[in-house]
Amino acid sequence: MSNDSLSEVLWSAPPASRRGPKPRVGQDMIIEAAVRIADEQGADAASMQRIANDLGVTKMALYRHVPGRPEMVALMIEAALGPAPEPSGAWREGLRQWADAMYIVFARHRWLSAFATGARLIGPVELSWMESGLAAMTDLKLNGMEKLDTLVLIGSLVRGMVEQRRDRHDGWEQTMQAQLLPVLKLREDEFPLTAAAFADRSIPDSSEQAYEFGLNRILDGVENFVATR
Structure with missing residues (x-):
């Protein structure tokens, strides 16, 4: 993890929508699931694998939208506030x-x-x-x-x-x-x-x-x- 990665996730403009089929999950869906799991079971339970299971996708599918757990936690804070x-x-x-x-x-x-x-x-x-x-x-x-x-x-x-x-x-x-x-x-x-x-x-x-x-x-x-x- 680097500050550049966190800065990009927190402060960059949302990516423009692309043509073609929409992905099954997006960043908002991932963070919403992470916050829900953390609220119900504690933050440690909100692992990338647990979130993937909750959304019915592979763990690798999450990394297309959230680079890793530090970035996910930063986005969870934003969403929860x-x-x-x-x-x-x-x-x-x-x-x-x-x-x-x-x-x-x-x-x-x-x-x-x-x-x-x-x-x-x-x-x-x-x-x-x-x-x-x-x-x-x-x-x-x-x-x-x-x-x-x-x-x-x-x-x-x-x-x-x-x-x-x-x-x-x-x-x-x-x-x-x-x-x-x-x-x-x-x-x-x-x-x-x-x-x-x-x-x-x-x-x-x-x-x-x-x-x-x-x-x-x-x-x-x-x-x-x-x-x-």
Whole structure:
């Protein structure tokens, strides 16, 4: 794989249609199948062979449209993200709309958090999400890097909360408390602050509540930072 190959797949114009019989599969069909399989069974299940089997073609037939798995993953990210939101209102409300839209997408495609991160070539759809987030901060008195760092902070929160939600299961909290609370009770003198925190359950814990708390604190921090400049 090379950056040139990824760049061509992500940024080149779609090939012009040719005369003659249409191929049984195309790039859009391949990526749609890959995303569906990843959503149902995890990203590792979306192998070239599994996709070929799903579409009823040979694996070699896929390579005519997608050079390899790295290119396929890049296109899967683009397809899963979908159109960027169009935030409205003041900057705080706009960033909340942007974050909520990302949370919905990442929760729907839980494999995304493992792939849509790190230093890599991104495509036009993902870049449009960045543009959308920056648009929400048009009137905010931050420089360009500070605005980008704000998007990184929010994106990290979203990925972390989605991963936490993914790893939880029905009855997770009850199971954890059943295992941990007896230990804390016996060892309260060693971990008094932890025992006290778990004893204070005034608000039911959930990944959604943790997400709301984290997002509000990020937005509060940005607001306070701008106010004190």
